[in-house]
Every structure is written in structure tokens, then in C-alpha cells.
Amino acid sequence: MPAPHQSPNIRIALPDDDEELSALDRGTWSTLHAVTPRPQPPYAPFFDERHAPGDHLVAELDRHIVGYVRLAFATPLVSNAHVRQIQGFAVADEARGRGVGRALIRAAVEEARRRGARRLTLRVLGHNTPARKLYEAEGFVVEGVLPEEFFLDGRYVDDVVMGRML
Known part of the structure; x- marks a missing residue:
């Protein structure tokens, strides 16, 4: 394992990252952040027609992917094209507390800005x-709350909308 002070390398995902990202996604699945059922075999590819490699930034430590963030358009509307949305974010358990998540979010802000966005939004579970x-x-600031939007692990959970200007 790399030294705790090592900064992650952040880069755009490549098609060859599919299997490693799929394993990371399965390994980090939790109702703390996931509203979909736990993935079951046969596993779908990580990339698909809606989520291309270029929509993802990955964090690497010692050439292993330890996190990713997915940037997408918030909607398909031309009038909303100035907004990007974080639609996926994960950090491997062994890399938590080492600045990987913070580096990914900062890189997502810069990449959204580079792609011409004026705003960046996301949704996060209240708990x-x-x-x-x-x-x-x-x-990011809370811009809205959808009370009890999801029922997870036997309880209702709020969906929190957050955003920031770029």
C-alpha cells in the first residue's frame, strides 16, 4: 500500500478500466449511498451507452484505481447544458481518509468548468x-431536500440536492 501522504493521480477513464471500475463499484456498494439493489452476477459492464469512459475521472494510487467520479449532463435539454451533475462517486475502503475523495471532487469541479459548465450539482442521501x-x-450547498424519497434497510431516507457555482 502506498504511503499515506501520496497524492492520487487523477485522469480521464479509459475503456480498459471497465473491469477494475466495475469491481470497485461492487466492492463499495452500500445503502449509505446506493438506492439500487446490490449488483448480482452476471455483472453488467461499468461503461454503457449512457456512461462513456470520457464521463469519468479516476483516481489511481500505485497504478490501481481507488476511486472514480462520473460527470454527466443534468438533463438532455439544451437550456440546461450549462449544468453538469455528479452521477456517481466511489472511493475504495483502503483509500478512504487519504484525500482521494477530495481530490476527485476538486478534479470534477475543474473538469466541469473546463467543459463549459457554470454549475455543478449532485444528489446525496441524507444519512x-x-x-x-x-x-x-x-x-456545495444544500439546494433542496426530497423528504423520505427512498426506503432503504427498513427506513425512509431523504434525498438531498446540492450544488455550487463554478
Whole structure:
């Protein structure tokens, strides 16, 4: 395992990253952030017609992918083309607490700006305190709450909409 002070390398995903990203996604699945059922074999490819490699930034430590963030258009509307949305974010358990998530969010902000966005938004489950604190520390603010939007693990969970200007 790399030294704790090592900064992750952030890059655009490549088609060859599919299997490693799929394994990371399965390995980090939790109702803390996932609203879909736990993935079951046979596993679908990570990339598909809606989520291309170029829509993802990956974080590497010692040439292993330890995190990713997915940037997408918030909607297909031309009038909304100035907004990007984080529609996926994961950090491997062994890389948590080492700045990987923060580096990915900062890179996502810069990449969205580079792609011409004026705003960056995301949705996070109300009970996901670690993610919410990270987003707030990186300039995101709560813009709305959908109360009890999901029923997970026997309880209702809020869906929190957050955003920031670029």
C-alpha cells in the first residue's frame, strides 16, 4: 500500500478500466449511498451507452484505481447544458481518509468548468454524513431536500440536492 501522504493521480477513464471500475463499484456498494439493489452476477459492464469512459475521472494510487467520479449532463435539454451533475462517486475502503475523495471532487469541479459548465450539482442521501461533509467543504450547498424519497434497510431516507457555482 502506498504511503499515506501520496497524492492520487487523477485522469480521464479509459475503456480498459471497465473491469477494475466495475469491481470497485461492487466492492463499495452500500445503502449509505446506493438506492439500487446490490449488483448480482452476471455483472453488467461499468461503461454503457449512457456512461462513456470520457464521463469519468479516476483516481489511481500505485497504478490501481481507488476511486472514480462520473460527470454527466443534468438533463438532455439544451437550456440546461450549462449544468453538469455528479452521477456517481466511489472511493475504495483502503483509500478512504487519504484525500482521494477530495481530490476527485476538486478534479470534477475543474473538469466541469473546463467543459463549459457554470454549475455543478449532485444528489446525496441524507444519512450519508461523510459525503455531505466532503461536499460542503468543497463549496456545495444544500439546494433542496426530497423528504423520505427512498426506503432503504427498513427506513425512509431523504434525498438531498446540492450544488455550487463554478
